[in-house]
Amino acid sequence: MHSVPKHLPNAAAASTGTLRGRAAQQDPWWIRWGLISCSIAVLLVLVILPVANVFYHAFSHGPVVYWQNLTADAETWNAIRLTLLVAPVSVALNVIFGVAAAWAITRFRFPGRTLLTTIIDLPFAISPVVAGLMFVLLFGAKGYFGPWLQANHLQVLNAFPAIVMVTTFVTLPFVARELIPVMEAIGADEEIAAISLGANGWQMFWRITVPNIKWGLLYGVILCNARAMGEFGAVYVVSGRIIGKTETMPIRVGTLFEGGTSATYASSFALASVLTMLALVTLFIKIALERKTAADLKEAASIQQTE
Amino acid sequence: MLRGICLESPSVMSTQRILPGFRLSLSFAISYLCLLVLIPLVALFGKASTLTAQQFLAAAWTERTRAAYFVTFSSSAIAAIADTVLGLLLAWVLVRYDFPFKRLFDSLVDLPFALPTAVAGLVYSSLYVPKGWMGQFLVPWGIKLAYSQSAIVLVLTFIGLPFVVRTVQPVLESMDADIEEAAACLGASRWQTFRRVLLPALYPALITGFALTFARAIGEYGSVVFVSSNTPMKTEIAPVLIVQKLEEFQYAEATAIAIVLLLASFMMLIVINTLERRTEAANSSAN
Amino acid sequence: MSIVVKNLSKQFGSFKALDDVSLEAQSGSLLALLGPSGSGKTTLLRIIAGLESADRGSVLYEAEDVTHQSPKDRQVGFVFQHYALFRHMSVFENVAFGMRVRNRPGAEIKQRVQELLHLVRLEGLAQRYPSQLSGGQRQRVALARALAVQPRILLLDEPFGALDAKVRQELRQWLRQLHDEIHLTTIFVTHDQEEAFEVADRVVVMRGGHIEQSGSPQEVFDHPATPFVMDFLGNVNVFHGRVENGMAMLGALNIAYPEYPHAESRDATAYVRPHELDIERFPFGTSSLEVRVTQVNPAGSVAKIRVFSEQFGLALNVDLNLERYIELQLKPGDQVYVSARRVRVFMPNAPEYSI
Numbered sequence: 001m002h003s004v005p006k007h008l009p010n011a012a013a014a015s016t017g018t019l020r021g022r023a024a025q026q027d028p029w030w031i032r033w034g035l036i037s038c039s040i041a042v043l044l045v046l047v048i049l050p051v052a053n054v055f056y057h058a059f060s061h062g063p064v065v066y067w068q069n070l071t072a073d074a075e076t077w078n079a080i081r082l083t084l085l086v087a088p089v090s091v092a093l094n095v096i097f098g099v100a101a102a103w104a105i106t107r108f109r110f111p112g113r114t115l116l117t118t119i120i121d122l123p124f125a126i127s128p129v130v131a132g133l134m135f136v137l138l139f140g141a142k143g144y145f146g147p148w149l150q151a152n153h154l155q156v157l158n159a160f161p162a163i164v165m166v167t168t169f170v171t172l173p174f175v176a177r178e179l180i181p182v183m184e185a186i187g188a189d190e191e192i193a194a195i196s197l198g199a200n201g202w203q204m205f206w207r208i209t210v211p212n213i214k215w216g217l218l219y220g221v222i223l224c225n226a227r228a229m230g231e232f233g234a235v236y237v238v239s240g241r242i243i244g245k246t247e248t249m250p251i252r253v254g255t256l257f258e259g260g261t262s263a264t265y266a267s268s269f270a271l272a273s274v275l276t277m278l279a280l281v282t283l284f285i286k287i288a289l290e291r292k293t294a295a296d297l298k299e300a301a302s303i304q305q306t307e
Numbered sequence: 308m309l310r311g312i313c314l315e316s317p318s319v320m321s322t323q324r325i326l327p328g329f330r331l332s333l334s335f336a337i338s339y340l341c342l343l344v345l346i347p348l349v350a351l352f353g354k355a356s357t358l359t360a361q362q363f364l365a366a367a368w369t370e371r372t373r374a375a376y377f378v379t380f381s382s383s384a385i386a387a388i389a390d391t392v393l394g395l396l397l398a399w400v401l402v403r404y405d406f407p408f409k410r411l412f413d414s415l416v417d418l419p420f421a422l423p424t425a426v427a428g429l430v431y432s433s434l435y436v437p438k439g440w441m442g443q444f445l446v447p448w449g450i451k452l453a454y455s456q457s458a459i460v461l462v463l464t465f466i467g468l469p470f471v472v473r474t475v476q477p478v479l480e481s482m483d484a485d486i487e488e489a490a491a492c493l494g495a496s497r498w499q500t501f502r503r504v505l506l507p508a509l510y511p512a513l514i515t516g517f518a519l520t521f522a523r524a525i526g527e528y529g530s531v532v533f534v535s536s537n538t539p540m541k542t543e544i545a546p547v548l549i550v551q552k553l554e555e556f557q558y559a560e561a562t563a564i565a566i567v568l569l570l571a572s573f574m575m576l577i578v579i580n581t582l583e584r585r586t587e588a589a590n591s592s593a594n
Numbered sequence: 595m596s597i598v599v600k601n602l603s604k605q606f607g608s609f610k611a612l613d614d615v616s617l618e619a620q621s622g623s624l625l626a627l628l629g630p631s632g633s634g635k636t637t638l639l640r641i642i643a644g645l646e647s648a649d650r651g652s653v654l655y656e657a658e659d660v661t662h663q664s665p666k667d668r669q670v671g672f673v674f675q676h677y678a679l680f681r682h683m684s685v686f687e688n689v690a691f692g693m694r695v696r697n698r699p700g701a702e703i704k705q706r707v708q709e710l711l712h713l714v715r716l717e718g719l720a721q722r723y724p725s726q727l728s729g730g731q732r733q734r735v736a737l738a739r740a741l742a743v744q745p746r747i748l749l750l751d752e753p754f755g756a757l758d759a760k761v762r763q764e765l766r767q768w769l770r771q772l773h774d775e776i777h778l779t780t781i782f783v784t785h786d787q788e789e790a791f792e793v794a795d796r797v798v799v800m801r802g803g804h805i806e807q808s809g810s811p812q813e814v815f816d817h818p819a820t821p822f823v824m825d826f827l828g829n830v831n832v833f834h835g836r837v838e839n840g841m842a843m844l845g846a847l848n849i850a851y852p853e854y855p856h857a858e859s860r861d862a863t864a865y866v867r868p869h870e871l872d873i874e875r876f877p878f879g880t881s882s883l884e885v886r887v888t889q890v891n892p893a894g895s896v897a898k899i900r901v902f903s904e905q906f907g908l909a910l911n912v913d914l915n916l917e918r919y920i921e922l923q924l925k926p927g928d929q930v931y932v933s934a935r936r937v938r939v940f941m942p943n944a945p946e947y948s949i
C-alpha cells in the first residue's frame with residue numbers, strides 16, 4: 001500500500017515552504033536538537049546501517065571476489081536477465097492501463113467511477129502471497145484453466161507468463177494512482193482547446209496530454225519498476241523457483257542466502273547490493289521528478305489563475 | 308447561483324462529448340482489471356466456496372493457524388504503532404527544523420519503498436545475529452533479536468516506516484502558523500499547544516498512516532521469511548503458512564487462510580478510504 | 595457568416611441551463627451575451643461552438659445546419675476563459691498548432707503565424723512560453739491561436755474576465771478595433787454590462803436560461819424590456835407602488851399611466867436611474883418627494899447624492915451634474931425635494947411604459 005503518489009504535490013511543497021520564522025512555532029534549542037538527534041538515530045539504525053551492511057558483506061572479500069560472485073555464476077546471470085525482462089513488460093502493461101484508467105476517470109463522469117478507483121487500489125490490499133495463490137488456483141495443474149492449458153501444452157505456471165502476471169498484478173496501481181491526481185490538477189482545458197483547434201484524438205493525446213503528464217508518468221514508471229524488480233512473495237509462489245530458469249533477482253538472492261555455504265552467502269549479498277543500488281538510483285530519480293512535477297503543477301496553477 | 312457555476316465549468320459535465328477516447332479507455336481499463344484482478348479474486352472465492360463451513364474452519368481455524376494469525380497481527384500492530392510514533396517524530400523534525408543534510412535524510416525515509424523486501428530481510432537477518440553489527444552490542448546484554456518475533460517486528464517497522472511520515476508531513480506543512488500563534492496568545496504553553504491543538508489535527512493522518520502500515524505488514528512475506536525462524540506456533544506468520552500449504556499442494560487450506568488474511572486487509576482498506584474521504588471533506592469545507 | 599440559433603434547450607440534471615433560446619447574429623457583427631452567472635450564456639456559447647450538445651434545437655451558420663457537426667468541422671475560433679494555452683509550447687507553436695494538426699506546409703505556417711503575431715502586436719514574443727507572459731499577452735496569444743485556423747466565426751468566453759481593470763479597458767478597445775479590421779462574426783460572453791455596451795453591436799441579455807432582451811446597446815439601455823434588465827444594467831432606484839385609474843402612485847410621486855385605465859388597483863414597480871432624478875429646494879406639484887440628504891460625494895463629472903425619505907423609509911441615489919450641484923449647494927442634513935424626469939413602470943403582464 002504505497003501512499004506516496006497521492007501526496008506528491010504536498011511533498012514537493014515541503015521543499016519550498018518549510019521554515020517559518022514565526023515565534024510561536026519556535027521550540028527551545030534542547031528540544032529541537034534532541035528531536036533531531038532522535039530522528040537521525042532512527043534513520044541510522046533502521047535505514048542507513050542496513051544499507052551499509054549490504055555493501056559491507058558484498059565487498060568483504062574485495063571487489064574482485066565481488067565481481068566474480070556476480071558474474072561467474074550462470075544461474076545468477078539468468079536471474080538478472082529474467083528480471084530485466086519481466087520488469088519492463090509489467091511496467092509497459094501498467095503504463096497503458098494507467099493512462100487509460102486515468103483518462104477515463106479524470107476526464108469523464110460515469111456511474112461506477114468511484115468503484116473503479118477503489119478496484120485499482122485493491123492489489124495494494126492483497127498480500128503478494130495471496131496474489132500468487134490466486135494465479136496458482138487459476139493456472140495450476142488442478143486449477144480452473146489448468147487442464148485446458150495442459151491439453152494445449154501451454155506452460156503458464158512456473159514459467160515467464162505467470163511471473164509477468166503476478167508482477168503486473170502487484171504493481172498495477174502505481175502508474176494510475178500517480179497519474180490521476182496529476183491529470184486532475186492539470187485539467188482538461190488544454191485538451192478541449194486542442195480539439196476545438198481541429199486536432200484529432202491521437203494528435204491531442206501525443207501533442208498535449210503526453211507532454212503535460214510526462215514527469216508524473218515517469219514518476220509512476222519509476223515506482224512501478226522498483227517494485228516490479230523487487231517483488232518476492234508473489235513470484236516465489238508462482239515461479240516454482242526453477243534454478244537457472246524461473247528465478248528472478250530477489251528469488252535468487254533468497255536461494256543463495258539459504259545455500260548455507262559462506263560462498264553462497266557472499267554471493268547473495270553481492271546480488272543484493274545490485275538491487276540496493278537500483279533502489280538508491282530509484283530514490284535519486286524520484287527526488288528529481290518530485291521537483292519537476294511540483295514545478296509543473298505550480299506553473300499550471302499560475303497559468304490558470306492569471307494575475 | 309453557485310450551482311450554475313459548477314455546471315458550466317467545462318471540466319465537469321461537458322467534456323463527455325468533446326474529448327475522445329471515453330469508450331476506448333474505459334473499456335480497456337475495465338477489461339484489464341477484470342482479467343488481472345477480478346477473475347483471480349473470483350477464483351479465490353470460488354475455491355473457498357467449494358469448502359463446507361466445517362472444512363473451512365478445519366483449515367483456517369486450527370491451533371497452528373490461530374497462532375500464525377496471532378503472530379501476524381500482533382507483530383503488524385506493534386510495528387504499526389512503532390511506525391506511528393517514529394513517523395510523527397520524523398515528520399515533525401523534517402517539517403519544522405533545519406539541520407545539515409536534511410534533504411538527504413528526507414529522501415532516505417523512502418528507501419524502504421524502493422528496496423526489495425528480500426534484501427531487507429537478508430540484511431536484517433545478518434544485523435542482529437551475535438556477530439552482526441548490532442548483535443555484537445546487543446547480545447552480550449541478553450537482547451537476542453535474531454530469528455525471534457522481535458526480528459519480525461523490527462523488519463516490519465522498517466518496511467512500514469515511510470507511510471506515517473508521508474501521510475503526516477503534508478498535513479503538518481499545510482497547518483497555518485496562525486493556529487499556534489492564536490494558542491500562544493491565549494496563554495497555552497508549547498506543550499499544551501502541541502497536545503491540544505496540533506495533535507488532534509494530525510489524528511486523521513496518523514490513523515491513516517497507521518492503517519496503511521498495518522495493512523502492508525499483514526501481507527508482508529519476503530522480508531519476514533528471512534528474519535524469522537518460521538517455527539510453527541511461535542514465529543510463523545500467516546503468509547508463510549499459506550506458502551507452506553501450497554508447497555504441500557493443500558490448495559483448500561491455503562485458500563481458507565488466504566481468505567482470512569484478505570478480509571482483514573479489505574477491512575483496513577475500507578477504514579483507510581473512509582478516513583481519507585472524511586479528511587478530504589473536512590479540508591474542502593474548511594476552505 | 596451569420597449565426598442562427600433556433601429553439602435551443604439544454605438541461606444539466608435537474609438544472610435548466612437553456613430553455614428554448616433563439617437568436618441571430620448577423621454576418622460581421624459583434625454580439626455580446628450578457629448575464630449573471632448561471633444565466634446560460636456560457637452554455638449557449640459552447641453549444642454554438644460545438645463544445646457542448648443541445649438537448650433540442652439547432653444551430654445554423656448561414657444556411658448550413660451545424661447542429662451535429664464536431665467543433666473541428668464547424669471551423670470556429672474559440673477563446674477560452676482562462677485561455678487554455680499549451681504551456682509546454684512557445685507562443686509560436688501555440689499559434690501554429692491548428693495548422694500543424696492540419697499538416698500545412700512549414701513555410702505557410704511560419705508566414706501565417708508571423709502575420710497573426712503582428713495583428714495581435716506580439717511580434718517579439720514568438721519564442722516565449724505562456725508562463726513568461728502577462729495576462730493581457732496570454733489573452734492575445736489565445737486570440738491569435740483561434741484566428742490561425744481561419745475560422746468562420748469567432749467565439750470568446752469571458753475574454754477579459756481574468757484581467758485587471760486597466761488592462762481590461764485597453765483590450766476592450768483593441769478587440770473592437772480588431773473586429774473592425776477583420777470583420778469576423780463574433781460572439782462573446784460577459785457578465786460586465788459596461789464591457790458589453792462598449793464593445794458590442796448587439797447585446798443579448800440572458801437570465802435563467804432564456805433571453806430577456808436583445809437589441810443594440812442604445813435600445814437595451816434606453817428601453818429595458820423587463821425589470822431584470824433594468825436592474826442588471828446597474829444602479830437603479832426602485833419604487834414599489836400601485837396603479838389604478840390611469841395613474842401610478844409611488845409614494846408621494848403620482849404619475850399618469852394611461853396604459854392602465856381600470857379601477858382595480860394593482861401592484862407595480864417603478865425604476866428610475868440616478869441621473870433621471872432631479873433635486874429641488876422647494877416642492878412642486880404632486881410629483882415630488884420630500885427627502886433628507888444623507889451623503890454628498892462629488893466625484894468626477896457627476897455628484898453622487900444619497901437621500902432618504904423618512905415617510906416611506908426609502909433610500910435613493912441621485913446623480914447631479916456638477917453645475918446643478920454647485921447651484922444647489924447641498925449639504926448632508928438638507929431638506930430637499932426629489933422629482934423624476936423619467937420613470938419606467940413595470941406591472942406583471944403589462945408592457946413597459948415610460949414618461
